[in-house]
Amino acid sequence: MTAEVHPSVTPDGPVAVLANPSAGRGRHRGLLAPLLSRLATGGRPVRLLEAHTADEAEAVCRDAVADGVAALVAVGGDGTMHRGIQAVAGTTIPFGPVPAGTGNDFAADTGFPTDPLAAAEVMAAALRDGRSSPVDLARMTGPTGPPRWYGAVLAAGFDAIVNERANRMSWPRGPRRYDLAIMVELARLRPRRYKLRLDGEPHEVDAVLVAVGNCPSYGGGMRICPDADPTDGLLDVVVGGRLDRRTLIRVKPSIYQGTHLRHPLVHSYRVRTVELAAEGITTYADGERSLELPLTVSAVPGALRLLR
Structure with a gap:
C-alpha cells in the first residue's frame, strides 16, 4: 500500500x-x-x-x-x-x-x-x-460524547467481549488472564443480532465476530480485515456469522493469514460509513476500550499525516 x-x-x-x-x-x-x-x-x-x-x-x-x-x-x-x-x-x-x-x-x-x-x-x-x-483514519461517533478516532481496527464482536471480560478480571496476571477470558467466553458463545447500515443500506445479521478495519491487522498480526488499505478512503467490514464454538476455534488461526474470508460464514464489505448496533457490546479500537454500541464509523481520507 x-x-x-x-x-x-x-x-x-x-x-x-x-x-x-x-x-x-x-x-x-x-x-x-x-x-x-x-x-x-x-x-x-x-x-x-x-x-x-x-x-x-x-x-x-x-x-x-x-x-x-x-x-x-x-x-x-x-x-x-x-x-x-x-x-x-x-x-x-x-x-x-x-x-x-x-x-x-x-x-x-x-x-x-x-x-x-x-x-x-x-x-x-x-x-x-x-x-x-x-x-486515512476511522472516525467513531456515538449517541453522546465527542467523536473518537482509530487507525487500525475496531473490534465489535467476540474479541471485544473477551477483552471486556479480561479487563474485569483481577486474576490471573499477564497473558493467562486473556487465555482464561477466551475460555469463559467460548463457553458462553452465542450469535448476537447486529443491525448494520453499510453506506445507508440496512442489514440484519446474527454474528459472533464483527470488525471494522482501516488497516488489515489487530492483536499483533491477526489479519482480520486482510484487504483493508489505509489509503483508499474506505473501511473494510468483516462479519463472522453463526459460527459455533468448534468452527470458531478452527477458523481463528486462519485470521493470521487472512484466509478466514474463504469460510462461507464470513463476509466482507467495503464501505465509506457503517452504522453498527447490537445489545451489550463495548467496542475496542486499536486494542483500547472504546465506545458502546450503537455507533457510526466513517472513513476520513488523509486525516493523519505520517512522519515518513
Missing part, C-alpha cells in the same frame, strides 16, 4: 515524544535514550512528555499540539498510538508511530520498520526533509 507524499510545513517547535515504558512488557525500556538521540538528528529539539495513565497520555498530547510542536511521536504499542492519534487527527501535525509494544499493527500496516530504532531514523529523515504522507 502506498500514499502520495507531499512536503509539509511544520511549525517551529520541538518534536513531542510520548513513551509508554511498560509497552511490550518493558522489553524496549532501554531503547528510549537512543531513540530520542535518533529523533534529534532530525534537526528539531526533542521534548519527552510525562504521563502516568492512558488518560494523562492523551491529555499531554493534546496540550503539546495546542502549544505548537513540529511533530508528535508515540513510542509503544497500538494503545499508545491510539492516544496520540486523538491529538493529531485532522491536523497538519505529523505523527510518528515507533513500534515498541506487544501489538504494533498500525505502525506495521502503514509501512514503518519493525525495529524501533530504524523507525526513528525514518522519522528523523522526514523531519530533515520537511515531508509527511497522508493516511
Whole structure:
C-alpha cells in the first residue's frame, strides 16, 4: 500500500515524544535514550512528555499540539498510538508511530520498520526533509460524547467481549488472564443480532465476530480485515456469522493469514460509513476500550499525516 507524499510545513517547535515504558512488557525500556538521540538528528529539539495513565497520555498530547510542536511521536504499542492519534487527527501535525509494544499493527500496516530504532531514523529523515504522507483514519461517533478516532481496527464482536471480560478480571496476571477470558467466553458463545447500515443500506445479521478495519491487522498480526488499505478512503467490514464454538476455534488461526474470508460464514464489505448496533457490546479500537454500541464509523481520507 502506498500514499502520495507531499512536503509539509511544520511549525517551529520541538518534536513531542510520548513513551509508554511498560509497552511490550518493558522489553524496549532501554531503547528510549537512543531513540530520542535518533529523533534529534532530525534537526528539531526533542521534548519527552510525562504521563502516568492512558488518560494523562492523551491529555499531554493534546496540550503539546495546542502549544505548537513540529511533530508528535508515540513510542509503544497500538494503545499508545491510539492516544496520540486523538491529538493529531485532522491536523497538519505529523505523527510518528515507533513500534515498541506487544501489538504494533498500525505502525506495521502503514509501512514503518519493525525495529524501533530504524523507525526513528525514518522519522528523523522526514523531519530533515520537511515531508509527511497522508493516511486515512476511522472516525467513531456515538449517541453522546465527542467523536473518537482509530487507525487500525475496531473490534465489535467476540474479541471485544473477551477483552471486556479480561479487563474485569483481577486474576490471573499477564497473558493467562486473556487465555482464561477466551475460555469463559467460548463457553458462553452465542450469535448476537447486529443491525448494520453499510453506506445507508440496512442489514440484519446474527454474528459472533464483527470488525471494522482501516488497516488489515489487530492483536499483533491477526489479519482480520486482510484487504483493508489505509489509503483508499474506505473501511473494510468483516462479519463472522453463526459460527459455533468448534468452527470458531478452527477458523481463528486462519485470521493470521487472512484466509478466514474463504469460510462461507464470513463476509466482507467495503464501505465509506457503517452504522453498527447490537445489545451489550463495548467496542475496542486499536486494542483500547472504546465506545458502546450503537455507533457510526466513517472513513476520513488523509486525516493523519505520517512522519515518513
